[in-house]
Each structure stands twice: as structure tokens, then as C-alpha cells.
Amino acid sequence: FLTFANWMYKYNLTDTREAYDDKQVVTEIMARCFIPTLITTTSWESFHFIGHEIRITEAMDCYGAVVWPSALVLCYFLETNAKQYNMVDKNVIEIGAGTGLVSIVASLLGAHVTATDLPELLGNLQYNISRNTKMKSKHLPQVKELSWGVALDTNFPRSSNNFDYILAADVVYAHPFLEELLITFDHLCKETTIILWAMKFRLEKENKFVDRFKELFDLEEISSFPSLNIKLYKAVKKNRRRRGNAKAIFSRIWLCST
Secondary structure, rough: OOOOOHHHHHHHHHHHHHHHHHHHHHHHOOOEEEEEOOOOOOOEEEEEEEEEEEEOOOOOOOHHHHHHHHHHHHHHHHHOOOOOOOOOOEEEEOOOOOOOOOHHHHHHOOEEEEEEEEOOOOOOOHHHHHHHHHHOOOOOOEEOOOOOOOOOHHOOHHHHHOOOOOEOOOOOOOOOOOHHHHHHHHHHHHOOOOOOOOEEEOHHHHHHHHHHHHHHEEEEEEEEOOOOOOEEEEEEEOOOOOOOOOHHHHHHHHHHOO
């Protein structure tokens, strides 16, 4: 039997090893980003994924037009797990695409990509996607407006939603649309759809959303980056017998977000 001292030593050794591994991977992920030192009229960053330099134009006055670390984590995961999560010829939608980096990486991996976000972000999103995928991707990506929970049946009818993957990076934070976000996840998913979702934990609201999310979806943590406070999840829709009442769940989400 292990003595308490030996158990503590083994525990600390494991903890130290995990912290070291986390630091190594995070260093590798962040090394994919190049920030120019020369000041220009347009804010931009360069990223290296799938053997390509991806140049992203940002807008510093808008949360949705900045590349956040969760997006880098998801891009790195897609690149390094391309065999297990094969994107080639798959139908992929990204919600809250922002600058488009994740959608660009999925497109360069061979997917049919639909990148979505709010109308005011679509111009920059389209620009970034076009400049980084034209003549490089197997399938030309689409850019579409998607305001969470709004006109879903009209713009994304369930009968035509055949997405193999839903990608999301940093879509849960202190905003008042958590109910609409959950409704959107639920609407876009079929039982065979896989959600790959990178999330930075900041406040208690994030934990509450995850709890509600698990009432509709089977959620699996597939990677964790403690130094960034980011977790990467895989989720699939629960079958009807195991799901709670969706309307009731959405109502509780709304109560928690007010």
C-alpha cells in the first residue's frame, strides 16, 4: 500500500507532468501566431496551420472580430487530429465564426464549410475567408448570417440541416443570448452531428451553461489547457428518450442569464 507521503509524491509528480505537458502544448499552439511589429492602418495577424500562412484582418473595436485563444486551440486540434476527425468532404458549420480562422482551417482540411455570424461581422469574415481559401481549398466556403435563435426555421430549415460537424470557439461568455445559443445548437444538430467546442471559463455563467447543455447533449471533455483556462469538448445530441423537455431547459437558461 502507498503511504500518504508516497501518494502525495505520486500525485504531485503527475500534477507536475500534466502542467509541463500543458505548457508544452500551449507553447506550440501560440507559436502558430505571428503578430507584426510594424504598425499599420489595418490590424492583422498571421497564423500557420495545414502548411499554409493564414493572414487574418481584425477589428479591435469588436469582440467578434478578434482571434481569441480558444480559436487557436480548436484549429490546432483539427490539424493534429485530422485522421480521427476527418473533415474531407464533410458538411461543417461554424457558429460565431468571427474572423473566420477556424472555418478557414476546416476548409483547408477539405470540408464543405458554412461560416456564420452576425450581419455586422460578415464583411470582414468574407474577406478573410476569401483571401485565405481561394485556389487553396477543395470546396469554396460559404458565409451566412446567423443571429442565434432568430429565423432558424427560415434560414436553416431542419430538413436541410445535414451537418457532420458544428464548430464553436469561445461562444459562451457574459452575453445575454445563452438561451438563443442553446436553441441554435439544438436546431442545427441531427443525432449524427458532432459538436467540437472550445470554451474559455471566466465566470460562473459558463458552468451553468455547461450544466444546461448536458441536459440536451452528451458532453465529453477531450482536452484541457489549464494555463489558458480553456477546455475542448465533443458533444452529440441525446436521443429523445434521454433528453429533458427542451422548452423547460431553455426557460431555465433564460432565468439563469437574467
